[in-house]
Amino acid sequence: MDDELRNLKKTLDEGVYKGTHFTEKHKNKVFHKIHSRPRPKPKRWMAYFSFAVCAALILLVVQFAWHQVIQEKEQNASQHALMAQNQEPLSIVWVRTETKYKNPVAIMLLNVDTDDHTASILSLPRDLKVGREDPAKLGNIFRLENPESFLTTVGSYFDMDVDYYLSLDNGAYADIINTIGGITVQNQVPFRFRGYDFPKGKIELNGKEALAYSSMYKKDPAGAEGRFDRGRQVLRAVMGKISSFSSTNSLKEVLTIFKNAGQTNMAFSEMIAFYQNNRNSIDNIEVLHLAGSAEKINGLYYFTVSEKEKQRVSAQLRDK
């Protein structure tokens, strides 16, 4: 039988394996696949990170500007009394959602210290494992439970008090950018993403384009770093635009979008006080990182953070 086996190559090549199975056509198919495939989804918490930072800071600016408008009209003593009370460091969880109020795509913890005018930002993966006995995903807590228990969950995770939450969906974020008349950025690397062309140089972006522009990841030579940079570019552009408003009409529109689409437990007066006290912190934001790894429990993947890392980050947060 060994003889037949030694002849196997010949037998097969002249039989079932006869012919050419990989031709120019197949080569072209491979190139076609490479050029036309959808971009792989980047890691979620990284993918939305810069975007979340961007969105949260816009909120800061929006609310600061809001305050400016209000201040012109109502300068009363009660406001100043409120300001004085609010000198404690504040923590806010910012949640950006995919469909209104439902699926969180970016969760971020913003800490502001009014005394030394510093702030920190920490993005939390929505797959973050919370709860020791009964593991749950942080994103699901937001989606399925009430805001209070969501705040409690985040607070107890880092052993601190979290005061407020703010949430806004993608569409509203894009609307805000459209309302301010789009933004202009200086693009370093030409690329095409989600059907939009982003040539090199000065480009104008509307809301949707800005979302795409700050989400692209794979085509940038600098990878995630590049996306982070683009997120910051978008942010700077939005900030610049809002601060240069000559009329209050556009600003009112921006505020209306947030009022209609956003969710928060912050009272109007608290926002005013917060921004009066903290607007200087905007320039001084430290980005914190929470390291962890994927863990599979009962068939579900969680982003698990070691006790040591949790303590390290908690300490950083309390420092603020």
Added chain:
Amino acid sequence: MDDRKGKVPLSVEGHKVREEWLGTIMNQYGEGLTKLAYHYVKDWGRAEDIVQDVFVSCFDHYEDFRGDSSVKTWVYRITINRCKDVLKSSAFRKTLLGKFDFTPRRETAHTPELFLVKKETEKQLARHIFSLSVKYREVILLFYYEEFSVNGISELLSIKPNTVKTRLDRAREKLKRLMEGDGYHG
């Protein structure tokens, strides 16, 4: 903050270089890998799809190839793994179980003289090889068709050389029994 991890910036020129490199390895390994995939999935359409996916993946991992002398082992290994994933998927089981009919494809399907010139026993043996389970079929085909050494197979499949030898022995025994069932006494 630097996530680059030493990756080469994918400039327009970088993209060209990658594509040229991919073209070269496709010329070199395209045919061989398609047959290799056929060893596993026994279906030319599937084999072609798998090989295309493998090349797309090669394109993405260009940096990992550079300076690596044994590109062949690399591409063979990822093809084999991809095939095994496909075999495991339930969709594949449903569509292809029992569909295999051991006929040559394309123009050769209509040239019966090819069959006439082959010894019946050799054809029969090939047929039996394709009826073996993947575990035995792959070692037989890697050894006798792809002409890898025992150590080469060991490296490709990440199993010990002794395991390769044992599987080859068992596969030969099985084939022998199958051939005897057909009245062959070699």
